[in-house]
Amino acid sequence: MREFHIQKNDSGQRLNKFLEKAVPALPGGLMHKYVRLKRIKVNGKRTEPAYKLCEGDLLQLYINDEFFERPSEQAAYEKITAPRVHVLYEDDNILLADKQPGMVVHADERGDTDTLIAHIQAHLAQSGQWNPKDEASFVPALCNRIDRNTGGIVIAAKNAEALRIMNDKIKNHELQKRYLCVVHGSPKVRSGKITHFLRRDEAKRQVEVFTRPTPGAKTAQTIYKVLASRGGLSLVECTLLTGRTHQIRAQMAAIGHPLLGDGKYGTNAKNKPYGETSQLLYSYKLTFNFQTDSGILSDLDGMTFTVHDVPFVKKYFPGFQIGG
Incomplete structure (x- = not known):
């Protein structure tokens, strides 16, 4: 018999979810059977797989030792x-x-x-x-x-x-994420909001972009601002209003300005002269803007964190200073 004294970090989760992590060698079907047979108890009493564990609970497992053996491979x-x-x-x-x-x-x-x-x-x-x-x-x-x-x-x-x-x-969208990217060309409209509808193509591992609502497509909105232009390239700040897969890469390409180095939504022919083989995109700024109770994270409310050293900014836009 093994016992687990439920601590704070393990409380609040369903019993079955806890057991999946704490006793990974125990098959799900057998776990449910042992619950029915009262070989898995909470505080000495019969329980259910959906029971939410509380801090201070005593979980008792009357099951074979083999299920507690950890894999020999190191984490x-x-x-x-x-x-x-x-x-x-x-x-x-x-x-x-x-x-x-x-x-x-x-x-x-x-x-x-x-x-x-x-x-x-x-x-x-x-x-x-x-x-x-x-x-x-x-x-x-x-x-x-x-x-x-x-x-x-x-x-x-x-x-x-x-x-x-x-x-x-x-x-609940209570965080604001801003990205820096380098794009081909120089957008005529220097700032604005882009709205598209994106649908993921699992076979191609990329998204399709539509300008109107389309079955299976989700709304994607990005605010962009051109910060600098030089030598046929532009440094752009993008603020996500939604968080879709490949959102910035797909949307910037859709308006005619694919990211430098992005062969999936841009073209390798345009990227080759620069020697870039992956998209120049950086999640450089994060702001916490809590609208609801934030408990132990309340001190973060209103705080902004910025990465000031983004390598591709120095490379293509020397002298540009990333603000706070």
Whole structure:
């Protein structure tokens, strides 16, 4: 018999979800069977898979030891001796990381485990901010994600409450994300709002752009502003009003100004003279604009964080200063 004393980070989640993480070798069907047979109890009583765990609960599992055996392979973060995390901001609840282009945020279809979240977990473990042995199921997690070849600000939650609150804030559009990108050409209209309807094509792994409502397409809105133009290129700031896949890349291409280096929505022929093989796009500014209760994250309300050192800005627009 094994017991779990439910701590704060594990409270508030359904029993079945907790068991998926705490006892990953236990098949779902068998878990439901053991609940029915009262081999899984909460506070010594019969329970249900949908029961929401509370801090202080005692979970008792009368199941074979084999289900508690952990895989022999090390977790990805345990293999990292020198975490590569560019910390933009950090407090007791969240960490803002400046992700470098080329790094994936989570393991992808290529099986790459050298990920941003693994490096963040290694950083937290090695600095004593997170002890996996003290947690039954919670691990520090990312609240947002950006593409492999896009750089910029990514939010990580250090505890379950921060993760829940931040996910709600993102869902309710209480964060403002601004990007810098380099585009081909110089838009005649120097600023404005672009509205399109985007539909994802899973086979091509890209989105289709429509100018009117189309079945399966979602509204995409971006505010853009040209900050500088030089040598057939422009530096553009884009503010997301919606958060669709490849939104900026697809919309800027749709108005005739694809991102430099973007072979998916632009053309390699135009990119080749510059030697760029991936989109020049950076999530450089993040503002917290909370409209609802923010609990332990209340100190973040009204704060703006900016990455001032964006490599492609220096390369193509020397002398341009990124503001606060």
